[in-house]
Amino acid sequence: MRFLYPIFALWGIGLCILVASLQPASAAVIGIDYGTDWFKVSIVKPGIPLDIVLNAESKRKTPAIVLVRDGDRRYGSDAVSLATRFPQDTYGALKNLLGKLYDDPIAEEYRKTFTNSMVKDAKRGTVAFKYDDKTVYTVEELVAMQLAQAKHQAEVAGGEVVTGAVITVPPYWGHFERRALLDAAELAGLRVLMLMNDETAVALNYASGRSFPHPQYHIFYDMGAGGTVAALVKFQSVEPKKGARNVTELEVKATGYDASLGGHSVDVKLQQHLAEQFAKKAGDKLKGDVFQDSRAMAKLLKEANRVKQILSANQETISSVEGLMEDLDFKVLVTRSTLEDISNDVKSRVQDPVKSVLAQANLTVADIDSLVLVGGGGRIPFIQAALIDLVGEEKIAKNVNADEAAVMGAGLEAATLSRQFRVKEIRVKDINIHPIEVVYDAEPKEDAANRTFRTTLFSNKTVLGAKKLMNFKRKTDFDYELAYKTGNKPVILRAHVGGVTDAVDKFKNRAFGDPKVKSLIELTESGLVSVGEATAQFEVEQTDKDTKDGPSLRDTVMNFFTGKKDNGSGENAEKKEGEEEQKPEEAKSDSPDAETDTANSTVPAVKITIETVKLPITIEWETIKPIDEEYKAEAKKKLAALDRADAEKRAREEARNSLEAFVYSSKEFLYDDEVELTTTEDERLAFKEKLDEMSDWLYEEADVAPTEDLKSRLKVLMDVHEPLFFKRSEYRKRGEAVTGFQAAISAAKSILKSFRNLTADDESRFTENELTRFESLITAAEEWLGTKQAEQAKLAPHEHPILLSNDLSTKAQEITKEMSKLLAKPKKRKPSPKASTSTSSTTPTSTPTGAAEEDQNPKGSEEPAEKETTRQEQPEGQTEAGGHDEL
Numbered sequence: 001m002r003f004l005y006p007i008f009a010l011w012g013i014g015l016c017i018l019v020a021s022l023q024p025a026s027a028a029v030i031g032i033d034y035g036t037d038w039f040k041v042s043i044v045k046p047g048i049p050l051d052i053v054l055n056a057e058s059k060r061k062t063p064a065i066v067l068v069r070d071g072d073r074r075y076g077s078d079a080v081s082l083a084t085r086f087p088q089d090t091y092g093a094l095k096n097l098l099g100k101l102y103d104d105p106i107a108e109e110y111r112k113t114f115t116n117s118m119v120k121d122a123k124r125g126t127v128a129f130k131y132d133d134k135t136v137y138t139v140e141e142l143v144a145m146q147l148a149q150a151k152h153q154a155e156v157a158g159g160e161v162v163t164g165a166v167i168t169v170p171p172y173w174g175h176f177e178r179r180a181l182l183d184a185a186e187l188a189g190l191r192v193l194m195l196m197n198d199e200t201a202v203a204l205n206y207a208s209g210r211s212f213p214h215p216q217y218h219i220f221y222d223m224g225a226g227g228t229v230a231a232l233v234k235f236q237s238v239e240p241k242k243g244a245r246n247v248t249e250l251e252v253k254a255t256g257y258d259a260s261l262g263g264h265s266v267d268v269k270l271q272q273h274l275a276e277q278f279a280k281k282a283g284d285k286l287k288g289d290v291f292q293d294s295r296a297m298a299k300l301l302k303e304a305n306r307v308k309q310i311l312s313a314n315q316e317t318i319s320s321v322e323g324l325m326e327d328l329d330f331k332v333l334v335t336r337s338t339l340e341d342i343s344n345d346v347k348s349r350v351q352d353p354v355k356s357v358l359a360q361a362n363l364t365v366a367d368i369d370s371l372v373l374v375g376g377g378g379r380i381p382f383i384q385a386a387l388i389d390l391v392g393e394e395k396i397a398k399n400v401n402a403d404e405a406a407v408m409g410a411g412l413e414a415a416t417l418s419r420q421f422r423v424k425e426i427r428v429k430d431i432n433i434h435p436i437e438v439v440y441d442a443e444p445k446e447d448a449a450n451r452t453f454r455t456t457l458f459s460n461k462t463v464l465g466a467k468k469l470m471n472f473k474r475k476t477d478f479d480y481e482l483a484y485k486t487g488n489k490p491v492i493l494r495a496h497v498g499g500v501t502d503a504v505d506k507f508k509n510r511a512f513g514d515p516k517v518k519s520l521i522e523l524t525e526s527g528l529v530s531v532g533e534a535t536a537q538f539e540v541e542q543t544d545k546d547t548k549d550g551p552s553l554r555d556t557v558m559n560f561f562t563g564k565k566d567n568g569s570g571e572n573a574e575k576k577e578g579e580e581e582q583k584p585e586e587a588k589s590d591s592p593d594a595e596t597d598t599a600n601s602t603v604p605a606v607k608i609t610i611e612t613v614k615l616p617i618t619i620e621w622e623t624i625k626p627i628d629e630e631y632k633a634e635a636k637k638k639l640a641a642l643d644r645a646d647a648e649k650r651a652r653e654e655a656r657n658s659l660e661a662f663v664y665s666s667k668e669f670l671y672d673d674e675v676e677l678t679t680t681e682d683e684r685l686a687f688k689e690k691l692d693e694m695s696d697w698l699y700e701e702a703d704v705a706p707t708e709d710l711k712s713r714l715k716v717l718m719d720v721h722e723p724l725f726f727k728r729s730e731y732r733k734r735g736e737a738v739t740g741f742q743a744a745i746s747a748a749k750s751i752l753k754s755f756r757n758l759t760a761d762d763e764s765r766f767t768e769n770e771l772t773r774f775e776s777l778i779t780a781a782e783e784w785l786g787t788k789q790a791e792q793a794k795l796a797p798h799e800h801p802i803l804l805s806n807d808l809s810t811k812a813q814e815i816t817k818e819m820s821k822l823l824a825k826p827k828k829r830k831p832s833p834k835a836s837t838s839t840s841s842t843t844p845t846s847t848p849t850g851a852a853e854e855d856q857n858p859k860g861s862e863e864p865a866e867k868e869t870t871r872q873e874q875p876e877g878q879t880e881a882g883g884h885d886e887l
Contacts, residue, residue, distance in 0.1 A: 027045070027046075027160055027161055027162075027163040027418075027420065028043050028044065028045040028154065028155070028158045028160040028161070028162050028163065029043075029044050029045075029162065029163060029164045029165065029166075029193070029411075029414040029415060029417075029418040029420070030042060030043050030044075030053070030150075030151070030154045030162055030164075030165045030166075030411065030414060031043075031165065031166050031167075031168070031201075031407050031408070031409070031410025031411035031412070031413065031414050032147070032150050032165055032166070032167045032168070032407065032410065033168045033198075033201075033404075033406045033407035033410060034064065034095060034143075034146070034147070034150075034167055034168065034169075034181075035064060035095060035224055035225060035226070036064065036093050036095045036096060036224060036225035036226035036262065036264055037063065037064055037092075037093070037224075037225040037263070037264065037376075038061045038062065038063060038064055038225075039061070039062055039064045039146060039150055040052065040053075040060065040061045040062070040403070040404060040406075040407040041053040041062075041150045041153055041154050041407065042404075042407045042408055042410065042411030042414075043154050043157065043158045043162075043411065044411050044414060044415040044418075044421070045158050045160050046420065046421070048158070050408060050411045050412065050415070052404060052407070052408075053150075053153050053154045053157045053158070054153075054157060055076060055153050056076075056153070057076070057077055059077075060403075060404070061403065062075070062076040062077075062149075062150070062153070063075075063076045063077060063079065063080050063092070064092065064093070064094070064095065064146060065079045065080060065083065065090060065091065065092035066079055066090075066091050066092075066142055066145050066146055066149075067079040067082050067083065067086060067089055067090045067091070068089055068091070068131060068137070068145075068642075069082075069086055069089040071642070071645055072645070072649065073145060073642060073645075073646060075145075075146065075149045076149075079092075080302075083298055083302070084295060084298045084299045084302060085295070087114070087115045087116065087294045087295055087297075087298040088115055088116050088117060088294065089116070089131075090116060090298075091116060091129060091137075091142050092114070093110065093113075093114070093225070093226070093264060094139055094142055094143050094146075095143070095226060096110070096226045096227075097110060097127045097139045098139055098140070098143060098177050098180040098181055098184070099126075099173070099174070099176035099177030099178070099179065099180040099181075099624055100126065100127055100139075100176075100177075100624075101125050101126055101127075101624060102118070102119075102120035102121070102125055102126065102127055103125075106259075106260070107127050110127075113268055113301070115294030115297065115298065116129055117129060117130040118130075119136060121136075121138055123631070124624065124625050124627075125624075126138065126139065126180075126624060127139045129142065135638075138627075138635070139180070139184075140180055140183045140184040140187060140627060140635070141184075141187060141635050141638070141639065143180075143181070143184040144184040144185070144187035144188040144635075144639060145188070145639070145642075147167075147184060147185055147188040147190050148188040148189065148190070148639075148643075151165070151188065151189070151190050162190070163191065163418065164191045164192070164193040164414060164417070164418050165185070165190050165191065165192055165193060165414060166192070166193050166194050166195075166196050166201075166410040166411070166413045166414040166417065167181065167185065167192060167195055167196070167410065168195075168196050168197070168198045168201045168406050168407070168409075168410050169181060169195050169196070169197060169198065169527075170197070170198055170226075170227055170229060170257070170259070171197040171198065171199060171200070171229055171231065171255045171257065171433055172227065172229065172255070172257040172259055172433060172434075173527070174434050174484060174527075175492050175527070175528050175529050176490075176492075176623065176624040178195055178526060178527050178528050179528060179624075179626050180624075180626075181195065182195070182526075182528075183626055183627045183632070186632065187632065187635050187636060187639060188639075192526075193413075193414055193417040193418065194413065194417055194525055194526050195526035195527060195528075196409070196410055196413050196430075196526075197231075197252075197255075197430055197527070198222055198224075198229060198406050199220045199222055199229055199231035199233070199252070199255070199374070199406075200231070200233075200250075200252060200409070200428065200430045201405070201406045201407075201408075201409030201410045201413065202220050202222065202372075202374050202400065202405040202406050202409055203218075203220060203231070203233045203235075203250055203252070203409070203428075204250065204409040204412055204413065204426075204428060205400065205405045205406070205408045205409035205412065206218070206220075206235075206372065206400055206405065206409075207235055207248050207250050207426060208409075208412060208426070210235075210248075211237065211248070212235040212236050212237050212248060213237060214236070215234060215235070215236040216234070216235045216236070216369045217232060217233070217234055217235075217253075217361075217363065217367055217368050217369055218232075218233055218235065218368070218369055218370050218371070218372055218397075219231065219232050219233075219354060219357060219368055219370070219371045219372065219391075220233060220372045220374055221353070221354065221371055221372065221373055221374065221375075221378065221387065222374040222375040222378075222406075223261070223262060223263065223350075223375045223376070223377025223378055223380075223383060224262055224263065224375045224376065224377060225262050225263045225264040225267075225376065225377075226259075226262045226264055227257060227258060227259045227260065227261060227262050228257060228258045228261040228262060228349075228350075228353055228377065229255065229256070229257045229353060230255070230256045230257070230353035230354045230356065230357050231252055231254070231255045231256075231357065232252070232253045232254045232255070232357040232358070232360075232361050232363070232368075233250060233251065233252050233253065234249075234250075234251045234253050235248065235249070235250055236248075236249050237249070238427070240425070247425045247426055247427060248426045248427070249426075249427040249428075249429075250426065250427065250428045250429070251428075251429040252429060252430050252431050253357075253360075253361045253431075254356070254357040254358075254360035254361045255357060255360075255431070255433045256352070256353035256354065256355070256356030256357040256360070257353055257356075257433075258349055258352060258353055261346060261349050261350070262377060263308070263375075263376055263377040263380070265346060266308055266339075266343050266346060266377075266380065267301060267304045267305045267308060268301070268304075269342050269343055269346070270304035270307060270308060270334075270339060270342065270343075271297065271300045271301045271303075271304040272342075273334075273338070273342050274300045274303060274304060274307075274319060274330070274332070274334075275290050275291055275296075275297065275300055277330075277332045278290055278296075278300075278324060278325070278328075278330045278332075281330070281332065282325075282328050285326075285328060286325065286326060286328065287326060288325065288326065290324075290325055293325050295325075296324050296325040299321050299324055300321065300324070303319055303320075303321050307319050307334050307339075308339065308380070311334065311335075311336045311339050311381075312379045312380055312381060314336070315335060315336050316333060316334065316335040316336065317333075317334055318331060318332070318333055318334075319331070319332050319333075319334050336381065339382075340382045343382065347382050347383075347386055350383055350386040350387065351386055351387065351389075351390045354371070354387070354390055354391070355390075360460075365390070365391050365392070365395070368391065368395060369395075370395050370396075370397040370399075371387060371391050371395050371396055371397060372397045372398075372399065372400055373387075373396065373397070373398055373402060374400065374402050374405055374406070375402055376402065376403070378402060379402070384396070429463050430463070430464045430525075431460070431461055431462060431463055431464065432458050432459070432460060432461075432462045432463075432464060432523055432527065433460050434460065434484050434485075434486060435456055435458065435459050435460050435484070435485035435486060436456075436457050436458040436482060436483070436484060436485065436492070436523070436529065437454050437455060437456050437457055437482070437483055437484075437485045438454075438455050438457045438470060438480055438481070438482055438521070439452065439453070439454050439480065439481040439482075439483055439491075440452070440453055440472070440478065440479065440480035440481070441453075441478070441479075443473070443474055443475060443476070443478075444476070455470075456485060457470070457482070457521060458523045462523060464523060464524070464525045464526075464527060465522075465523070465524065465525040466522070466523050467520060467521070467522045467523075467532075468520075468521050468522075469518050469519070469520050469521075470518065470519045470520075470521060471516055471517070471518055472497075472516070472517040472518075472519070473514050473515075473516060473517070474497075474500050474514070474515070474517045475500065475501070475504050475514050475515075476500055476501045476504075477496070477497060477498045477499070477500050477501055478496075478497055478500065478517075479494055479495065479496050479497070480494075480495050480497070480519070481493070481494050481495070481622070482495070482521070482529055482531075490622075490623040490624075491622040491623055492529050492621070492622060492623065493529065493531065493619055493620065493621050493622055494619075494620045494622055495519065495531050495534075495617055495618070495619055495620075496617065496618040496620070497517060497519060497534050497615055497616075497617050498615060498616045498617070498618065499536070499613070499615040499616050500515070500517060500536055500615060503515065503536045503538070503613045503615070504536075506613075507538045507540060507611065510538075510540040510541060511538040511539060511540050511611075512539040512540070512541070512608070513539065515536040515537055515538045515613075516536070516537045517534065517535070517536050517537075517615070518534065518535050518536075518537065519531065519532070519533075519534040519617065520532030520533060520534070531617065531619055533614060533615075533617065534614075534615040534616075534617045535612050535613060535614055535615060536612070536613045536615055537610050537611070537612050537613075538610070538611045538612075538613070539608055539609075539610060540608070540609060540610075540611050541607075541608060542607055542609055648707065651707050652705075652706070652707040652710065655707050655710035655711050655714070656698075656702055656705075656710050658710075658714055659694070659698065659702075659710050659713060659714045659717075660698060660702075662714060662717060662718070662721075663691055663694050663695055663698065663717070666687070666691055666717065666721055667688075667691055669721075669724075669725070670684055670687065670688055670691075672728070674728050674731060674732065675724065675728050677731070677797050677798070678724075678727040678728045678731045678797050678798055679724050679727060679728070679798055680798050683723075683724055683798075684724075686720070687720050687721065687724060690716070690717060690720055691717070694713060694717060697713070727798065727800065727801065729805075730801045730804060730805060731797060731801075733805040734792075734801070734803060734805055736805075737805040737808040737809060738785070738789070738803075738808060740808070740809075740812060741781075741785060741808045741809075741811060741812045742785070744812040744815050744816055745778060745781055745782060745785075745815065747819070748774070748777075748778050748815050748816075748819050749778060751819055751822070751823070752771065752774055752775055752778065755771055755774075755822065756771065765825060765827055766822065766825065770822065773818075774818055774819070774822060777814065777815060777818055778815065781811055781814075781815055784811065785808075785811075788802060788803040788807075789803060791803070
């Protein structure tokens with residue numbers, strides 16, 4: 001269970017995050033919704049509301065595709081535009097390949113759809129892509145490129161370094177897929193705070209702006225490009241403790257899914273249909289096989305996606321591709337009914353995830369408050385129709401942003417986990433959906449057959465973040481496996497627990513019975529399996545003399561970890577071999593019988609105590625191994641080289657763009673009337689020749705010119721341009737600058753006159769020297785202006801100016817500064833009159849509360865009489881002694 005989720009309050013029509021920075025240094029955290037076709041990024045930074053990051057094209061989502069060609073990488077729309085020309089260098093829909101072996105059916109289907117060169121990773125057997133004869137990119141490396149791009153977009157948009165991210169993943173992803181995504185994020189230099197299930201992120205976003213006085217059940221139906229998920233979520237308000245304010249609790253009750261049912265499968269079916277129509281229409285004109293032409297199929301896949309989107313709102317449309325293959329154009333009418341006919345098998349599976357969650361939760365459609373549509377697939381009319389048939393139109397809800405709900409929820413989660421923000425409390429329970437079991441063999445015995453035990457460790461209802469302590473009765477070193485219980489039961493890892501044999505030998509003369517071996521296993525909040533430390537516990541006999549000093553610090557700490565009290569007594573009831581302890585800290589450890597025997601014995605007292613030995617444990621990952629450190633180092637080096645190339649490319653493009661922009665703007669500059677007035681014809685012609693020469697160079701050689709050459713050429717032009725620009729600028733600003741200078745002199749004269757006319761009482765405020773100096777400054781400024789104006793009037797407009805706007809500004813500031821200094825001089829205090837002798841009583845007269853008090857400081861008194869201040873009369877901002885300001 002996770003607590004302290006941020007809730008965003010509505011401010012106008014936007015969302016303002018109710019946070020305050022807890023650290024002096026500002027930093028940003030992001031949420032990433034990484035999908036099959038698109039990725040979206042949200043950002044949170046101190047003082048800035050949660051918002052969507054815009055990419056370089058100012059779009060709120062970016063195509064999840066990367067193109068690598070000749071060492072040059074293109075992302076998003078740039079990659080999409082080049083994909084049909086270079087399909088073999090384009091890598092899209094990579095999400096579904098994470099954590100998959102080369103022989104996986106999903107990888108096989110990918111190879112049928114896309115024409116890039118997929119190969120088998122020689123070391124891990126996973127998916128990789130051959131770039132050239134020397135270079136192979138793993139799917140983790142290619143995904144890392146996209147995640148790094150997402151991080152870069154956020155840093156550019158937010159102006160801050162990104163310190164952490166929450167990434168959404170499908171809830172049906174297991175350990176292998178999640179581990180692969182984390183490896184990709186590490187290669188991208190992205191610190192992942194947590195992996196969050198898609199529908200949990202959507203539900204968190206849904207709950208953030210709502211209250212739930214009564215329990216509600218909602219199904220979030222998410223059909224993305226790669227898969228479909230239905231999550232049943234319960235929302236309610238709970239009282240965390242007596243008298244406390246209610247908080248929202250969000251609990252995922254069940255999850256159903258179809259990992260191969262998505263919008264991309266509809267695209268592929270429509271692509272195949274269009275290819276068939278093209279072959280049919282082309283007839284004998286077509287010599288090759290369109291299905292074997294990678295460029296043609298890439299064009300048709302792109303066209304299929306476009307047609308599908310149009311048919312979501314229209315009954316029919318024209319599909320058209322120019323020069324599809326062999327210089328043949330393609331054009332055909334596609335209707336919505338045609339799309340539905342070729343997608344019949346897709347339509348038949350739409351309702352299954354919803355039926356699954358209702359069955360798991362033992363609920364009916366009548367128990368559901370709404371079915372909320374999420375993801376792009378929910379816009380397809382026949383998908384909506386199938387869901388309406390199941391739950392009724394009145395329960396179909398479209399009250400969340402189908403595209404951005406998940407990424408906004410991930411941003412909320414990132415704000416919580418970053419610990420940079422104070423957040424309002426909301427509780428979330430997410431669950432595991434793939435049961436995980438522990439598999440181990442019994443202790444070997446002579447003349448006995450080997451027995452294998454399987455114990456479910458984490459069920460499909462286990463809350464993420466759960467920890468369990470496995471108990472084994474062992475006398476020798478042993479292995480156990482963690483494996484998924486369903487499907488082909490892939491093994492996640494094999495753990496070898498060592499040191500047991502040595503520990504048994506060490507305690508063989510002191511221990512009562514075999515040791516209890518404990519191993520801590522965790523299902524993290526990101527949905528990964530993690531193995532902690534292992535220990536062996538021995539019940540041993542010790543005398544009072546041996547234990548009179550009490551347990552050592554180490555024993556106390558180890559006993560706390562294993563749930564034993566520090567009185568040294570043994571356990572009465574032991575759990576059976578292989579039984580997991582959900583809460584080992586609650587295990588009983590008192591032994592009344594042992595205590596009684598000790599009290600009544602006449603021989604030296606004997607106590608049963610627990611000795612704990614830490615055991616070495618070795619983990620070997622099975623089925624799909626994570627990327628090892630050596631490979632990570634090589635991959636990071638490879639990606640760093642590409643990053644440097646990208647940085648050099650960006651710098652060169654910026655230099656070229658700056659040079660081109662300067663050439664174009666300078667040509668317009670030369671046609672300005674004021675430029676013609678303030679420059680000579682020779683100056684303009686010389687500059688124009690430079691610009692024409694540079695234009696020719698840009699057209700012929702700039703494509704291959706190095707960055708430094710581009711920058712140096714820009715500097716040459718700017719050096720020629722600067723004198724011309726300066727003369728025009730001074731011509732434009734001179735009149736306004738003179739007017740401002742004269743206004744400053746006029747104001748100074750008025751102030752000086754007022755100083756001269758002060759009353760006798762105030763006359764001593766300024767000395768004669770101060771006023772004379774101020775007057776001299778004004779006179780000198782007037783004379784300077786007159787001289788400079790006369791000199792400037794003798795010059796032609798194209799000559800270098802003498803009266804400069806900057807000089808006028810400096811002189812005006814000198815006058816203003818001196819004037820401000822005089823105005824700021826404080827007035828001298830008048831001497832207080834001597835105190836008069838009072839013959840009246842000095843006893844203060846009490847007044848009723850609320851009545852006007854009489855003046856208890858008679859005029860002429862040197863010391864004011866002390867006045868009682870009532871609670872109502874306290875000055876604002878002060879509090880009574882012992883009180884405090886309310887926070």
